[in-house]
Amino acid sequence: MTIKLVFAAAAAPLLLSLLSACSLSHPDNEGKAAKPVFPAPQNASFKGGSYVDIVALEKISAGMNKAQIQQLIGHPHFSEGMVNVREWDYLFNFPRTDQQPLQCQYKVLFDKKMVARSFYFKPENCLQQLPPPVTIDSCRVNSEKECLRLLQIDRAFIK
Secondary structure, three states: OHHHHHHHHHHHHHHHHHHEOOOOOOOOOOOOOOOOOOOOHHHOOOOOOEEOOHHHHHHOOOOOEHHHHHHHHOOOOOOOOOEOOOEEEEEEEEOOOOOOOEEEEEEEEEOOOOEEEEEEEEOOOOHHHOOOOOOHHHHHHOOHHHHHHHHHHOHHHOO
């Protein structure tokens, strides 16, 4: 019986370290990192990434908790750990007109109270590479046929 207790006591710290966060960016207590580090895209649990609702992504802001972020953009896409995780990583695809989808990584860093504080893209100019959203005004300047084509292709960008 005592051997089992000694073994359990010795194994507990090892198990806890396996469950805890393997932070790449080493966020400080305020949820900031001097140089954010992104995991290799091929290590994502969603092979090839996932498509994200850009409107939901634009709602993410500092001060949100993990549940709020998860409700908007889902679970993180990499094996961040289970305990005291202060870094979430995603691999997103964004549709583009007449081109291959744009793939970007997205990182959320949390402070010591697990409140989101910092957000990063790789490449940094990810969202600037996307086509402008399709709006009612852009449909007015195009032919009806062209407008319907834009709406079908760029449905994710309708505002």
